[in-house]
Amino acid sequence: MSTAAPSSTSLSPVPARRRLPAWTTNFGWQIAVALLLGLILGLVARGMGHTPDSPTSLGETLALIGSVYISLLKAAVIPLVFFAVVASIANLAQVTNAARLAAKTLLWFAITSLIAVLIGLAVGVVMQPGVGTGQSAPAAYEARDVGWLDFLTSMVPANFAGLTVKTSVDDAGAVAASPTFNVLQVLVIAIAVGVAALKVGEKAAPFVAFSRSVLAVIQKILWWIIRLAPIGTVGLLGNAVASYGWSTMGTLVKFVVAIYVGLALVMLVVYPLLARLHGLSAKQFFTGVWPAFQLGFVSRSSIGTLPVTQRVAERNFGVPTGYASFAVPLGATTKMDGCAAIYPAIAAVFVAQFYGIDMTIGQYALIVLVSVLGSAATAGTTGATVMLTLTLSTAGLPLEGMALLLAVDPIVDMGRTATNVAGQALIPALVAQQEGILDRTRYDAPHADVMADEDEEIVEARASRPADSREQLVGSPTPGPRVG
Numbered sequence: 001m002s003t004a005a006p007s008s009t010s011l012s013p014v015p016a017r018r019r020l021p022a023w024t025t026n027f028g029w030q031i032a033v034a035l036l037l038g039l040i041l042g043l044v045a046r047g048m049g050h051t052p053d054s055p056t057s058l059g060e061t062l063a064l065i066g067s068v069y070i071s072l073l074k075a076a077v078i079p080l081v082f083f084a085v086v087a088s089i090a091n092l093a094q095v096t097n098a099a100r101l102a103a104k105t106l107l108w109f110a111i112t113s114l115i116a117v118l119i120g121l122a123v124g125v126v127m128q129p130g131v132g133t134g135q136s137a138p139a140a141y142e143a144r145d146v147g148w149l150d151f152l153t154s155m156v157p158a159n160f161a162g163l164t165v166k167t168s169v170d171d172a173g174a175v176a177a178s179p180t181f182n183v184l185q186v187l188v189i190a191i192a193v194g195v196a197a198l199k200v201g202e203k204a205a206p207f208v209a210f211s212r213s214v215l216a217v218i219q220k221i222l223w224w225i226i227r228l229a230p231i232g233t234v235g236l237l238g239n240a241v242a243s244y245g246w247s248t249m250g251t252l253v254k255f256v257v258a259i260y261v262g263l264a265l266v267m268l269v270v271y272p273l274l275a276r277l278h279g280l281s282a283k284q285f286f287t288g289v290w291p292a293f294q295l296g297f298v299s300r301s302s303i304g305t306l307p308v309t310q311r312v313a314e315r316n317f318g319v320p321t322g323y324a325s326f327a328v329p330l331g332a333t334t335k336m337d338g339c340a341a342i343y344p345a346i347a348a349v350f351v352a353q354f355y356g357i358d359m360t361i362g363q364y365a366l367i368v369l370v371s372v373l374g375s376a377a378t379a380g381t382t383g384a385t386v387m388l389t390l391t392l393s394t395a396g397l398p399l400e401g402m403a404l405l406l407a408v409d410p411i412v413d414m415g416r417t418a419t420n421v422a423g424q425a426l427i428p429a430l431v432a433q434q435e436g437i438l439d440r441t442r443y444d445a446p447h448a449d450v451m452a453d454e455d456e457e458i459v460e461a462r463a464s465r466p467a468d469s470r471e472q473l474v475g476s477p478t479p480g481p482r483v484g
Contacts (some may be wrong), residue, residue, distance in 0.1 A: 012275055013158025016019045026440060032293055035235035038062075041234065042241025050242045052408060059242040073304040074227045078220055080303055082190045083215040085127035085327035089194030090208045091200075105327050108427045109335045110372050112274075116266050116337040120345025121364060128344070129254035130353030157185040165330055184284045188254040219307050226295065226304065233298040238267045240410040255350050259412045262342040263419045278433045280443060285429075289315035289422050289449045294420035300413045302339075310441045316447045317429040318439030324428055331424035336387070338416030344391035351401030363395040370394045 041062060050059035165449040197211075272282035292309040299305055310328040313319040319327070348367050352359045370391050392399055432438035 001374050005062070008290060016295065025081060026301060030230040031298055034230035035237060035255060035298070038234040038237030042238040045238065045242035052243050055473045056242075059239065062235045062238035062242060066239045067235075069225075069228060069232025069235060070300075071230070073222075073299065073301050075223065076303075078186060080151060080213070080218050080222065080306070081186055082193075083211050084306070085187060085190035085219060086194040086197065086211045087208070087335065088326040088329040089191065090197050090204075091181055097435070101323055101435065102326070104431045105127055105159050105427060108430060109331065109459065110424055112270070112334070113336055113372045114368065115270055116262075116341035117345045119265050119270070120262045120342040120371075121349060121367065122260050123265070123342075123354075124346040124349030127254065128257045128353055129258040130350040131161065135149050138156050154414065157189050210331065222247055223307055226299070229295060229299055236298065236410065246480050253403070255346070256408050256412055257407070258346050258350070259343060261416050262346055263338055265417045266337055266342060271422060274430060276425065278430050280429065280433060280442065284443055284447070285317075285426065288312060288443070291316075292425055297414045297418040298419045300410070302336070302420045302424065305417070306332045309421050309425050312425045313428050315442065317425065317432075318442030319428045320437050320439070321431045322435065323432060327428035327431070328424060332421075335422050335427065336416075336426050337423045338419035339413075340382060340387045340404070342419070343412065343416050344388050347388055347401075347405055348391050348397055350405070351397050353427055354401060357397065359397075363397075366394045367391055367483045382452065385426055404444045 041058065045056055045062060046059060047061040047119055048056045050056040055063070074349055275282050275285045289312055292312045294307045295308050296302065302309075306329060309332065310324055312327050313324045314321055337386060345367055348363075349359070351357075351422060352363075388402060388405070389399065392401065429443070
C-alpha cells in the first residue's frame with residue numbers, strides 16, 4: 001500500500017509576523033517623538049524656574065540624561081578614531097587605484113571646506129550678527145599677527161598615546177591632575193601606523209586583522225549606544241531649552257540665525273549642486289542621507305554617527321565597501337564643513353564685530369587657511385571649541401569672545417554636525433561616480449531604512465536580487481533570520 005506524498009497545497013501557510021506600528025520601531029519616528037518630548041520637558045523645566053545657576057530637579061534630570069549619553073559617545077572616541085583610521089588606510093590595499101582615490105577624496109574634502117568657509121565669511125559680513133553691541137575690545141587685547149607655529153606644534157605627539165596631563169590648583173591649594181587625550185595627535189599617530197602597515201604588506205597582516213577585529217567590536221558597542229539616541233535626545237534638547245530658552249538669546253539670536261543660514265546654503269545649495277554636476281539626483285541625495293543627517297543632528301557627533309554614515313554611503317548611495325571603509329571614517333575625523341568652516345568663520349566675524357574690531361584681509365585669509373587645513377582638530381567629537389580656539393588665535397581675535405558663544409553652542413552644534421555627516425557621505429559618492437565604481441542602481445533605487453538592525457547577508461542578498469525574487473526571500477519559510 002502506497003502513501004501519497006502530501007500535496008504542497010495542503011501545507012499550512014506560514015503565519016505572518018504581526019507588525020508593530022511604524023512609529024514604535026522606526027528610528028526616525030523615535031527621534032521625532034524624542035525631539036518633541038525634549039522640547040516640552042525643557043519648556044516645563046523653564047517654567048518651573050530652571051536656570052544654570054538655580055537648577056530644578058527636572059532640569060538636572062534632563063542634564064544628567066544628556067551628559068550620560070554624550071559621555072558614552074566620548075568613551076568610544078579614542079579607540080574608534082585610532083582603529084578606524086588604521087583600518088581605513090590598510091583597506092586601501094584592497095582598492096583599485098588606491099592612491100588616486102585617496103588623493104581625490106582629500107582634494108574634494110578641501111574644495112568643499114573652502115566653499116563652506118567662504119560662504120561663512122560672506123554670511124557674517126552681510127548679516128553682521130555682532131554689530132551694534134556697543135562693546136569695546138578687552139583691555140588686555142592687542143591686535144597681533146599669529147603664525148602657524150602653535151598649530152604645527154600641537155600636531156607633534158608628545159607620546160605614542162597622545163596623552164597629556166593637565167594640573168589645576170583649587171582654592172584650598174590642592175593639586176588635581178586630569179589626563180586627557182589630544183585627539184589631533186592620536187589622529188597623526190593612527191595615520192602613521194596605518195601607512196606603515198600598508199607599506200609593510202603581508203608581514204603586517206596579523207596586526208591589520210587585529211585592528212579590524214577591534215574596530216568591529218567597538219562599532220558594535222557604538223551601535224548599541226546609537227540606539228539609545230532617542231533617550232539622549234530628550235535630555236540634550238530638554239536641557240538646552242531649559243537652560244537657555246528660545247527668547248532670551250539677546251544679541252546671540254542673530255548669530256544663531258546666521259549659522260543656520262550658512263549651513264542651509266551648504267546643505268541645500270552646494271551639496272545638491274555638486275551632486276547634479278556629477279550626474280546624480282539631488283532628491284536621491286536628500287532621501288538617502290536623511291538617516292545620518294537626523295542622527296548627527298541629535299547626537300552632535302560625527303564619530304558617533306560614523307556607522308550610520310557608512311551604511312548610508314554603501315547601501316543608499318552605492319559606494320563600494322572597500323572605498324567607503326576608507327573615505328567615510330577619514331571624513332568623520334577630518335571633513336567638518338559645519339564645525340570647521342561655517343561655524344568658526346561666522347564666529348570669528350561675530351567676535352570681531354561684537355568688540356568693534358576691523359578685520360584685515362590677512363585675518364580673513366588666515367581664517368580660510370585654518371578652516372581648510374585644520375579641520376582635523378575637531379576630531380568628530382561633540383562641540384567645536386578646539387577649532388574655534390584655533391581660528392580666533394590664528395586670526396589674532398579676543399578669546400574672551402568664546403564665552404559669549406558657549407551659551408548657544410548646543411543649539412548650533414546640532415545643525416553643524418548634521419551638515420558634517422551629510423558631506424561625509426556625499427564626497428565618497430562623488431569620487432566613486434568620477435571613477436566609474438558607483439553602483440547607480442543602488443543610488444537611484446528607493447532607499448531603505450539603514451537603521452534597521454537586519455542580518456548583513458540578507459540585506460546584501462535583497463539588494464542583489466530582482467524585485468520579484470526579493471518578496472520570495474522575505475516570505476520564505478526556510479529557517480533563518482526573518483526580514484521585514
